[in-house]
Amino acid sequence: MTRIGFFGILGSGNLGNDGSLDAVLSHVRERYPDAELGFLAMGPEQLTARYGAPATHLQWYEPHAGDATGLRAAGLKVLGKLLDPFRTLAWVRNYDVVIVPGMGVLEATLPLRPWALPYSLFWLGATARLTGTRVALVSAGADVVRKRATRWVITRAARLAHYRSYRDEHSRQAMARMGVDVSADAVFPDLAFGLADPEPRSSTGAVGVGVMAFHGGNDDRAHADEINRAYLSTVKRFVRLLADEGRPIRLFTGDVADDDVPAEIIAAVPGADITAEPLTSLQDLMRRMAEVDVVVATRYHNVLCALKTAKPTISLGYARKNDVLMSAMGLGEFCQSAREPDFDRLVAQFRELEDRREELTAVLKERNRVMSERLERQFAIMSESVVEGSRT
Incomplete structure (x- = not known):
């Protein structure tokens, strides 16, 4: 019996991470129905x-x-860091393969300390080498890490993996710039492209707005509050504009850290037709997005789900990965930074997005077809070279 473990920030309220797990786990259960599964x-x-x-x-x-x-x-915390390598070893030795499903495990675009996830990922790789367990980083997100200690831990952890693939060429090149040999590493779409599509809905006139408790990244700690105020101010102005035009507004989040943001926006625009229903999964998010005409979003997987449901989308993004995804899906001109949002430009982008909605929807449907086919190839390679290779 094949023993397959899954590792990461999973089950803790991040819809994107859990959606990536759902996608790869669905493949694993279909191909290896008798596999013994477990999670760290x-x-x-x-x-x-x-x-x-x-x-x-x-x-x-x-x-x-x-x-x-x-x-x-x-x-x-110190005691935990001393115990965690031994705990990881005890867990890893129970599995033939450990899959790290997607996620931005090789980046620090949001605040991250080296002794947090990078430390855990390093010990996963190190203990797996000791026990003969294979570690697969599947469609991982990466970016150049500027903090020296964090970069050191992340690159060492990546080198210890038996299989690496990235969700875009930007991630692959980022690892190369940090000194990792990526010559054998492939690029495949984000795992969330492997999730089932929701039932399409007819036009409702509603606009989806994906919001985030955004305070900048690792290099922005000194200006975190200022960044947050500028971001929320722009989002509130945009929602107020939509409300003044009589548009229904649907607010989306992507992590438990964002839970307070919708209430703040609703309070700032009293009397507007705004709803913000709780979300439990990426599938749930996509079902809600199917009910709107266009989307403006910040979190990476909010943007991805909007694109996957073929909704013309504006990315008010916090990292290069958003721009790369939008370009890959044919909407590269509809991006701007959440750090320095430009309200007038956002409105102009929104007007153009609506004017070209039919054209852009057709583009997205074709790009989604290609993404789905490429991801199937990823699953086949992962199975052949990692899971089944662990038996030899």
Whole structure:
């Protein structure tokens, strides 16, 4: 029996990460129905409840921290970092293959410390080498990391993997610029392109707005509040404009960290036709997006889901990955930065998007077909070279 583990920030409220897991897990269960599955993740209880497979906390500190603060919390964190390599070894040795499904595990476009996920990923690779377990980084997101310590840990972790593929050429080149040999690494679409499409809906006139608790990235910590205010101010102005024109507005989020943002926007535009229903998965998000005509979004997987449902989209993005995705889908001209949003340009982009909606929808449908075919090729290669190769 093949034993397959899954690793990452999974089950903890990030829809994009969990959607990537859903996509690859669907393939694994179809191809290996008798496989023994397990998880090393941030939300093990949620994963066990959802998939019926055993799961272990990624970091010792999380379930043991309680309400600890100050020196006690610091001491527990240090203890956890000392214990985690041994815990990882004990978990890894139970599996033939460990899959890291997509996610931006090789980037630091949002605030990230080297002793957080990069540290865990490094020990996954190191212990897998000791036990003979194969690690596959599948359609991973990457970007050049400027912080020296974080970059060192991420590149070492990547080198320890037995298989690496990236969700775009930008990610592959970023790893090359950081000194990783990528000559054997392939580029395939983001795993979320492997999810089932929702039922199409007729036009409703509604506009989808994907919002985020955005405070900049690793290099923006000193200006985080200023960045957040500028971003939210622009989003609120845009929503107010839509409301003044009588448009129904549907707010979307992508992580539990964003949960307070819709309420703040709704409060800023009283009397508007705005809804913000809870979302539990990327499939749920895509079903809601199928009900709108166009989308403006910030989180990467909000943008991706809008494109996958063939909705003309504007990316008010926080990282290069958004721009790369939009260009790959034929909408590269409809991007701008969430760090320095330009309201007038956003309105102009929105007007053009609506004027060209029929044309852009056709482009997106064709690009989605190509993405789906390429992702099937990725799954075949992963199965042949990683999962089945682990048996030899």
